[in-house]
Amino acid sequence: MKLAVTGKGGVGKTTLASTLARLYADEGRTVLAADVDPDANLGLALGMSEEEVNSIVPISKMRKLVEERTGANELNNFFKINPQVSDIPDRYSRDVNGVKLLVMGTVETGGSGCVCPEHVMIKSILSALVFRKDDVVIMDMEAGLEHLGRGTASMMDQFIVVVEPGARSIQTYEKVVQLASDLGIYRVSVVANKIRSDSDEEFIRSRIPEDALLGFIHYDEDVIDADRNGLSPYDCSARTLEEIRQIKEKIDSRS
Secondary structure, eight states: OEEEEEESTTSSHHHHHHHHHHHHHHTTOOEEEEEEOSSOOHHHHHTOOHHHHHTOOOGGGOHHHHHHHHOOBTTBOOOOSSOOOTTHHHHHOEEETTEEEEEOOOOOOGGGOSOSHHHHHHHHHHHHHHTOTTSEEEEEEOSSSHHHHHTTTTTOSEEEEEEOSSHHHHHHHHHHHHHHHHTTOOOEEEEEEEEOSHHHHHHHHHHSOGGGEEEEEEOOHHHHHHHHTTOOHHHHOHHHHHHHHHHHHHHHHHO
16 A cells, blocks of 8 residues: 655645554554655654654755765765665654654755755655555655656555645646656545535535545544644544544555
């Protein structure tokens, strides 16, 4: 099970990714959750304290490690494009409520493009996660579509796009479907979050194919409060937990 959770900023990707990770961990599965969002808060959503989260150095910022694995340094402009990284998920992950958390960070490349040692390192690690055949791997991707253009999630089993009941959010889903197909990934599913009414559900059903829709997560003040207080939604909202449990069951049945 290799899942990449994506969508627009603020739609609830981290809530879904963290709760799925803990549900799989509850089953005794080995779960590795990769935080690929530059605004890394997956650790908080899994149940870490702010102090613990702030103590983590993302892989993309580990300059010495990047230089060691890629051979790049100030005197050498050439570097390996396939560095050895298979040990990194276990060596640099943190255990949180039964989940191995790996904070990847992002690469700030400006106008220089993405072919740099840090990007090569991150892409190699994400690719290596796919070959952990007995593990559940869940990636909490950065907001937007840039990661699809860079191909950092190109080997995942499926994308789960989190949407809200709005036209712009649906447009993002449609673009993900198109870009994912360019990468050879044809399993793109949808979770609709922040649902407030029957009309919200009807809007989603009118715009999303039935076979792509995994389920609905209703708006819940308990989840909002959990985010404000730096707590895991898994521990704060029984309703949201049950709705995501049902979504997980559908993911499992389709797999």
